[in-house]
Ligand SMILES: [Zn+2]
């Protein structure tokens with residue numbers, strides 16, 4: 001049967017005879033249903049519309065895996081070649097044969113994860129294409145799983161999904177919102193993959209964290225403090241958000257930005 005994909009968020013849903021009435025992800029206050037109403041699409045329809053998977057190198061051992069033209073929320077999936085197997089982070093909501101071949105040529109996929117439910121895309125289709133590779137979902141976000149599957153592994157707090165590669169739960173945007181620490185990234189200075197757990201500003205010199213980015217719902221001080229406390233002990237110089245990258249000095253930028261955020265919450269105008 002057809003795997004249904006929400007046309008707005010590009011998150012896959014089960015292969016039922018008819019699609020659900022509504023996408024619960026988009027009906028939530030953190031996302032949106034477009035003015036035209038709920039719409040579903042399929043892999044076949046997306047292929048006919050010209051979507052394809054593009055795989056490009058971003059730095060040694062890291063490739064972007066993205067749908068072009070942009071699809072759904074539009075995140076850039078990332079494939080890390082860790083030396084102990086590859087991790088596909090925040091897969092696009094689409095998959096095609098050329099994309100599969102490109103990823104296979106890079107060593108395939110040993111694990112799949114995402115910062116939070118919005119950016120899970122076609123995780124299960126990618127998993128099935130690579131020997132049912134485990135798909136890591138924070139237990140706290142279990143209620144948002146749209147396509148249940150035996151490949152899903154629930155975790156909480158911290159999880160070493162491949163040797164040396166750790167998921168760390170920060171909360172905030174979603175209760176299970178997390179980051180992936182890649183110590184070997186950025187030529188050994190360390191990289192943090194944050195998705196929407198820590199968003200990157202348009203200036204690429206600042207970060208933020210929101211309950212909803214698209215509907216502008218902020219987070220309370222304690223949530224921002226928890227994110228800062230959780231990532232502060234990690235060594236990293238580069239930060240990959242869902243849409244942008246801070247190539248260097250990301251650690252002090254995160255600290256400065258989140259302290260500024262809390263200042264504004266307290267009513268203390270920053271410089
Ligand atoms: Zn949706």
Ligand SMILES: [Zn+2]
Nearest residue numbers: 116118173196
């Ligand atoms: Zn999100």
